[in-house]
Amino acid sequence: MMVGKLNYADSDYEGMIAVEQCKRGVGRLGVQWDEVQSTSRKRRIVDARRLCCTLLRAKGWTYDMIAEAVGYTNHATAIHHVRASEQLLKYDDEYQRKALKFNLA
Numbered sequence: 001m002m003v004g005k006l007n008y009a010d011s012d013y014e015g016m017i018a019v020e021q022c023k024r025g026v027g028r029l030g031v032q033w034d035e036v037q038s039t040s041r042k043r044r045i046v047d048a049r050r051l052c053c054t055l056l057r058a059k060g061w062t063y064d065m066i067a068e069a070v071g072y073t074n075h076a077t078a079i080h081h082v083r084a085s086e087q088l089l090k091y092d093d094e095y096q097r098k099a100l101k102f103n104l105a
Helices: 002-028 043-058 063-070 075-091 093-103
Strands: none
Touching: 002 043, 002 063, 002 093, 043 063, 043 075, 043 093, 063 075, 075 093
């Protein structure tokens, strides 16, 4: 049936748009997308990853989908990063500035 096909195509398109928004956001932070998908533990890269996880979760992505997009081995790291991002947004001024820059992309 065509309706199911359109719904799937729409959600797939929305997913592509969300990933592109993440790529633009991390670019504004001076981080490359392949760095986000790497296993690097540098603060600037981890912060970019956290912001991507938070954005994708806000767009309705499951933690498994986020983990796959960002390059984690499982969903638990995505859960951790979304929760950590929420706390950092409350208390860390530098992280708040990064989030603002990321969201303006």
